[in-house]
Amino acid sequence: MVIAEVIKHLEEFTPLSTAEDFDNVGLLVGNPQSELTGILITLDTLEEVVEEAIQKNCNLIVSFHPIIFSGLKNLISKDYVQRAVIKAIKNDIAIYAIHTALDNHRLGVNKMICDKLGLKNTRILIPKKGVIKKLTTYVPLNDFEQVREELFSAGAGAIGNYENCSFKIEGEGSFLPNEDANPTKGSRGELHLEKEAQLNLIFPSHLESKILKTLFKSHPYEEVAYEIVTLDNEHQAQGLGMIGELENAMEEGEFLSHLKNTFNSGCIRHSELLEKSVKKVAVLGGSGSFAIEKAKKAGADFFITADLKYHDFYKAEKMLVLADVGHYESEQYTKELLHWFLSKKFSNFALILANTKTNPIKYY
Incomplete structure (x- = not known):
């Protein structure tokens, strides 16, 4: 297994597009095609945490906080950020940060x-606002149920505690295929009228490419008429x-x-x-x-x-x-959450909770 497979499952659980705009999430250091040896889960990726990963033969660190937050103009070991990054690179260790993508998750x-x-x-x-989109498309009546079911399977039509939500309006569509067209309905050079239904569904913005791919694959027309708009509705689960x-x-x-x-x-x-x-x-x-x-x-x-x-x-x-209650204290259980999720997917690999205490605040 390569590191990219772990990242794929993490981003299915917490899509990076759901992170806040100011954040720096995803793979920050390393080669996603490297073969996985083990995963170390931590709140912060400090130099000591990288050393722990080395000792425990883990070449992927899954961190809540990103060690690289703002841009690095050089790598010369001048601070704790650069020292951690240099040590990870020297030892072929990848660092992945999840941060506000997990903050925004309903199970996060x-x-x-x-x-x-x-x-x-x-x-x-x-x-969160601005993350719900609505798809409107027009489907021949005979193909309507199949197209709608395919879009449901791709994740469209979920509203709060409800799934498979859609709206249908029946009508008549018209089109005139030119000589270069390859119509599935009608003939070139002839105006065609087709009994169609307008289909409306909502979906979370991070699924847009998947929804469109499904639409184009399931829809019978050579040219699919559709529009996508972003709604002002709040996403109650994000x-x-x-x-x-x-x-x-x-x-x-x-x-x-x-x-x-x-x-x-x-x-x-x-x-x-x-x-x-x-x-x-x-x-x-x-x-x-x-x-x-x-x-x-x-x-x-x-x-x-x-x-x-x-x-x-x-x-x-x-x-x-x-x-x-303290920054570290409020987020300390994040490691348990990541371990729970990854253990369901990768039970055959070493999944280790970092022992290194990364809280920079001490109490007297």
Whole structure:
């Protein structure tokens, strides 16, 4: 097996097109055609992690955070980023980063946080916009069911908890094939009228090439009439953060203890306690100050995230409690998630959770 096969399955699970625009995801270092020896799963790819991969005969590191985030103008071992990259290249080790593609996944980073905290009835806190597209095409009535079923199989027509969703309008199409045409219906030089149906389906933007390939393959016409538009609808199964409910409400102090034990945090910085029970909880792993207003509007009692600045805590405004559990701490279970997914696909290969502790923050 080559490394590219692992990457293929990772990108089927978390398509790179779902990552945030600012991010740097995918294969960052290495040859995808190299034969796989083993996979090391880590939160960060530091020089020590590359050394661990060498010692454990793993030539692919699957990392949550990208070690190369902004452009590198040279490789001269001047900082921890360059040292890690140089060591990986010298030892033929590939580095793959998944980051916000997994953040935006409904079973990703934030779902892991919810599961660890025991939250129920979870949903995306900030559903992603601009990632749902609609296909409109016109199909001869006799071929309609086959074309629609093929498009369903390719992933079109899924809306939330529903699949195989479509809309059909019957009518009459017309076309005049010229002398160079090779029509499947009608004849060259003659106006042809055909009983057709307009077919409308939605699909996630990352499937566009697959949907079009399926359309062209299944449609009987030589020239397929179609249009694709991007919708403003929010994708309820894709986006940042989550919100859910505790099975049983807790007192604030009890919940803070639950947080500290769950995340093994050295300390938890939080805003003013409100002396009320905690039931609805919003979470966003990593730096999440941008989602404070969303958590408030969603009616959360607590918002759990990381990297809050001094003035961010004022934004609680006695509407909820903000809790900063630490960046590393909030994302630490990502390794378990990646191991779970990869172990389903590659049970015959070494899948190792990195032992190297990569949290740069210490507590006294």
